[in-house]
Amino acid sequence: MASETDVSEGSRVGRSSRKGLRSLIAEAEIDTRLVGMTAALLIIWIGFDVVTGGLFITPRNLFNLSLQAAAVAVMATGMVLVLVTRNVDLSVGSLLGVLAMVMGAVQVYVLPDILGYGHPLIWVLTLLIGMLLGGLIGLVQGSVVAFGGVPSFIVTLGGLLIWRGAAWWVTEGQTIAPLDDNFNVIGGGVSGTIGPMWSWVIGVLAIVLVIAQLWNARRRRRKFGFPLRPLWAEGMIALLLAAATVAVVATMNAYPLPERIAQQVLEARGVEVAQGQSVELGHGLAVPVLILAGVAIAIALLARRTRFGRHVFAIGGNPDAAELAGVRTRRTVVLVFALMGVLCAVAAAITSARLQAASNDLGTLDELRVIAAAVIGGTSLGGGIGSVIGAVLGAVVMQSLQSGMALVGIAASLQNIVIGLVLILAVYLDRLYQRRK
Template identity: 60%
Template sequence: MGTEVDSSLSGASQRVSAPRRRAFADLFRATEIDARLVGMLGALVLIWIGVDLLSGGAFLTPRNLWNLSVQTASVAVMAAGMVLVIVARHIDLSVGSVLGFVGMIMGVTQAEFLPKYLGFEHPLIWVIALAVGIAVGAAIGLLHGAIVAYLGVPAFIVTLGGLLVWRGCAWWVTSGRTVAPMDDAFRRMGGGIEGAIGAGWTWVVALLALAAIAFSTLHARRRRRQVGFALRPVWAEVAVAGLAGLAVLAIVLVANSYDLPPRVAERIAAERGLVVPPQGLSIAHGLALPVLIAVGVGIVVTFLARRTRFGRYVFALGGNPEATELSGVDTKRVTVLVFVLMGVLCAIAAAISTARLNAATNAQGMLDELYVIAAAVIGGTSLGGGLGTVAGAMLGALVMQSLQSGMVLMGLDTPLQNIVVGLVLVVAVWLDRLYRSRTLKGSAG
């Protein structure tokens, strides 16, 4: 008798919990938030908490989180471009070597070539060096894209060859020498003391970001109403915008909680004529320039992917190449432009990396291709093409860098770190295939 009562109670509880689960699923669906993005955020939080516990509280500190954001920037920039490359059903294995080669070109340009004609610390040195680097990166991307599109060589082979060629060219430029130091203005792009905007300007950026969130929310709702699409509930709009705003404020608070070293703060106070109080002077770093550069790149590439004809062609090419070509789209030109964009972003990442190191080295960018591809795949970009988001890839870059930084804090050696990265990449691809198969079954059903 007792067994029958227990079974009836458990069955009743299951019947009650099922509608609750459905109600929660309906509420979540109303927000139109990508479930994979939420899962990735959850994984990132678990990684941060776990690493912080294992490292004795050394991970979740303003200093480490600030450095983590700077270290993530170059990979995040390249991951934004890798999304479009993979969406178009290609791959680029040469991004790390291209970064190293372009970084060496920019280093030689500003440290050895231009000073002969302009002198050291000329205000145009960093501009010319950056322009030369972007031009070289675009030319490399143009070469890769032309070989893939017009000669029919698979991108895997072309960029695998590029991985070796550009790494060798980087060594050949200086015969293996390290080039240093970089121009002072150029070095600001790498973060550090000179490459932070301070607390005041950080709050200005935060206010602009909050205004942009509010504007984009209202603008998107207005566009939906104009074209007759279904509108999200008002509470869902407010909730999504509110979460985005809280994320912005959290980032600002962390950036402004990391103070400059006391001696540096005193030097800055002396330069500005400030009085140092008896208890000492606290000057916050604020947001780092490489982080702002990465965010800017993410916004631009997202705009290209979502709001331009080029972006629509890229996703169409990845979804159905034959139909796209039959519809009159110049798919070869689209392929070339995708690789040119990838080359330009490699150059921007090279500038960030070279500036952060204050040197151009032959080991620069080594294995970055694995981190970039893993970031894109973890962020929801399908290796089958036609599916991917820039925001997801950049968040994936943060996940990968968090793993690497956490393993360093825990004292794990480099071989074990490589093993973990390799396993994460394999698991990410497996989860991508699992997600795609379930999505196809759901749509078929």
């Protein structure tokens, strides 16, 4: 039997090792929430892969998972800013539906009569019209919240009903299809990928930009006399991000195109394919994933590197103090809702293009998935705290749960129960985290 001295010594060693680990994490400035979420995502993937007999962690399933998560993740980046300002937008799913219907009607019934069928500008004008309309709707809702004094919960709850009804009214419930071929590229699929070569080019550029960003941040810290992160931590972060980038590109390239499509792609590039020759060509990165990456980077920079972003977080931290400090709080809230509307239009384009059709039920319950993704990603419902990258990971977690349960054969009603429980758990964990902080 161990003596009391041995037990005491063991407990001191355990506490010392835990303290040492916490100090290392703090010294490396690692976001524990992102680490925990990444670990949870890996556990979900491995668990579903074991249950489905190796069907989950495959290039095909992960490619489809990225397409399905893209639209929700795009809206979740905007929802982060909305929640940070102590507001909420319950209308995003219905707004997606009405914008998808409007963009579908414009590109099928209006623009072809003006520009001609298949004109290359149709998809550009369609997307611009959708973004302008989404921004205008967000501007109106934000103005009612900021200048009318109506709680955002009520305004956007009304918007949820209004825009869902308006989505049906656009074509009286008729589905719009087929959509413009160039527009469908936005949704991914066979025609909406960039191929293996360009995927590796973008992957290498992403790694170079990550390293350059880490070096620039270190240089600026040294310039202003701020504490520097240890070199081992800088190297570890760069290595992990580079490895994740390589893994994503390799996985997307490992999912092959149908042989006939691959032959057509090679012939279009001037590569001769002998009759009966077997051809294998990977999909590469999908266009929706690239759009999501661009949106996430833009919103993250907007939130952290601009005056507007600092005002958003100041409002969430203490609205009265922000106003006394000269922040135009009402205008900032209006602009946040307008930006949310623009992102709903982008998500509507991705969703309708992926399905190659626009129907009035698109986006149903997406408002719950978007809010859940943002909260799971570390955005506090109390305002002032939010992470764009965390919201993207939260969207991937949500879609992973849904896709995994579908593969297992769990009924849709039970899937909603699980997602609801995950949302409640995420809010509970957020409360615990805030209490400990």
